[in-house]
Amino acid sequence: MYALSALLAASVFRAASAQGYGYSSGYGSGYSSGTDMSSLFGLVDSGCGTSGPVSCSNTTAEKNLCCFQAPGGLLLQTQFWDTNPSTGPSNSWTIHGLWPDNCDGTYQENCDSSRDYTDISTLLTNQGASDTLSYMKEFWVDINGQNEQFWEHEWSTHGTCMSTLEPSCLPSGSAKGAEAVAFFQIVVNLFKTLPTYDWLEQAGITPSSSKTYTLSQMTSALKSGYGFTPALDCSSGSVSSISYYYHLKGSLLDGELVPINAPSAGSCKSGSVKYATKTGTPTTSGTPPKTTSKPGSTSTKTSSPSPTITSAPGGDLPSSGTIQAITDDGVVGGLLGAGTWSTQTLGTYTLSGSSSGFTMSSKKGKCGISSGALTCGSGTSAATFTAVDDGDGNLLIAYQGDINWSSDTTPDGSAQETVYTGSGEGTDFNLAIVSS
Ligand SMILES: *[C@@H]1O[C@H](CO)[C@@H](O)[C@H](O)[C@H]1NC(C)=O
Numbered sequence: 001m002y003a004l005s006a007l008l009a010a011s012v013f014r015a016a017s018a019q020g021y022g023y024s025s026g027y028g029s030g031y032s033s034g035t036d037m038s039s040l041f042g043l044v045d046s047g048c049g050t051s052g053p054v055s056c057s058n059t060t061a062e063k064n065l066c067c068f069q070a071p072g073g074l075l076l077q078t079q080f081w082d083t084n085p086s087t088g089p090s091n092s093w094t095i096h097g098l099w100p101d102n103c104d105g106t107y108q109e110n111c112d113s114s115r116d117y118t119d120i121s122t123l124l125t126n127q128g129a130s131d132t133l134s135y136m137k138e139f140w141v142d143i144n145g146q147n148e149q150f151w152e153h154e155w156s157t158h159g160t161c162m163s164t165l166e167p168s169c170l171p172s173g174s175a176k177g178a179e180a181v182a183f184f185q186i187v188v189n190l191f192k193t194l195p196t197y198d199w200l201e202q203a204g205i206t207p208s209s210s211k212t213y214t215l216s217q218m219t220s221a222l223k224s225g226y227g228f229t230p231a232l233d234c235s236s237g238s239v240s241s242i243s244y245y246y247h248l249k250g251s252l253l254d255g256e257l258v259p260i261n262a263p264s265a266g267s268c269k270s271g272s273v274k275y276a277t278k279t280g281t282p283t284t285s286g287t288p289p290k291t292t293s294k295p296g297s298t299s300t301k302t303s304s305p306s307p308t309i310t311s312a313p314g315g316d317l318p319s320s321g322t323i324q325a326i327t328d329d330g331v332v333g334g335l336l337g338a339g340t341w342s343t344q345t346l347g348t349y350t351l352s353g354s355s356s357g358f359t360m361s362s363k364k365g366k367c368g369i370s371s372g373a374l375t376c377g378s379g380t381s382a383a384t385f386t387a388v389d390d391g392d393g394n395l396l397i398a399y400q401g402d403i404n405w406s407s408d409t410t411p412d413g414s415a416q417e418t419v420y421t422g423s424g425e426g427t428d429f430n431l432a433i434v435s436s
């Protein structure tokens with residue numbers, strides 16, 4: 001029997017918070033710092049692009065719901081902090097799910113019983129997503145140990161309501177259940193970009209049986225990491241779950257998730273909040289994990305080899321340094337303060353966090369990703385990067401698990417090139433942190 005007190009509790013919180021939805025001022029600082037799903041989940045081309053309206057922000061009826069998430073255009077990545085019983089690693093929050101709420105905070109559930117797949121483990125393994133499955137066994141765990149039922153429930157209850165993951169939206173020839181495989185990969189990859197534990201820890205907020213924190217200390221720490229305010233839920237005065245909110249441009253398969261402020265606060269009361277300790281062992285893989293890999297394709301061709309990226313130990317991240325560009329021809333210049341690539345004198349960057357999640361700023365301002373390009377400036381919302389050791393003594397900057405960056409061409413003289421996430425422009429390179 002499937003009885004998850006935590007799941008139930010979460011639905012209650014959600015219903016409660018739905019009452020307070022007011023949309024006029026909830027959008028934070030706009031749509032500039034999206035999470036590019038094409039780099040999270042790059043192997044399926046939806047053909048949608050990202051030039052259409054953002055979900056929940058259309059002014060006329062959108063017809064193609066493969067390319068426009070509706071009616072559930074408000075997406076919540078929900079995480080648990082389960083301490084009783086303690087669930088998952090002691091130093092990581094765990095995945096609850098990805099839920100498509102309607103734009104007004106009401107929601108649909110169980111949208112297509114014909115796609116209530118069972119045996120998610122076999123489905124993932126058979127479609128080349130065994131890396132995703134191993135990650136789920138550590139970070140997407142049920143409080144009663146019923147992982148398989150928990151995953152089935154998250155898929156059938158919420159996943160089947162994603163309009164952009166309807167089977168007809170996938171490339172023709174996709175295997176049966178490929179859209180569910182995509183769902184699990186997307187949720188896992190998204191979770192890796194939301195290291196709640198690390199963001200709190202960076203602000204000195206760690207689990208404790210004696211200390212309490214204020215809700216505003218916790219939300220401001222999380223806002224520094226995420227760029228927007230998530231909703232924290234409490235149970236008996238102790239923080240128990242969190243929801244990060246997004247709108248979506250294009251398809252969940254390869255569109256862009258646009259982070260937004262939570263439309264209303266969670267159930268934690270302002271004032272002091274407990275952050276209870278977990279008894280589990282700390283994760284060896286961490287969040288994001290030591291190894292990241294490209295998700296398998298959801299089409300029938302699934303055997304793309306997964307590059308392995310090893311995280312440097314947390315202590316190895318210097319607090320400041322310059323950033324060099326390493327091309328096939330060796331080191332060629334590096335980043336100026338604005339985040340552009342040049343052979344001029346390099347800018348100095350301040351790095352805060354650990355190699356498993358940090359933000360950067362230069363004299364120009366915080367560094368973020370805007371329209372796929374690295375930019376540092378006063379109006380930029382900070383993105384979270386990770387640092388990985390390439391095994392040759394270089395500490396490489398990764399964005400969403402990808403150490404590749406590219407520009408139209410290799411700069412020389414006083415030229416400056418825009419630096420794009422991922423490979424694919426004229427020149428590919430890596431960015432290495434050089435401690436100063
Ligand atoms: C946005 O598109 C959806 C899907 O077609 C539709 O249901 C909704 O009414 C549209 N919103 C507006 C304001 O037209």
Ligand SMILES: *[C@@H]1O[C@H](CO)[C@@H](O)[C@H](O)[C@H]1NC(C)=O
Pocket residue numbers: 294307401402403404423
């Ligand atoms: C980065 O580039 C290398 C070399 O081109 C490639 O093998 C690897 O798959 C790329 N990594 C990702 C995450 O795309």
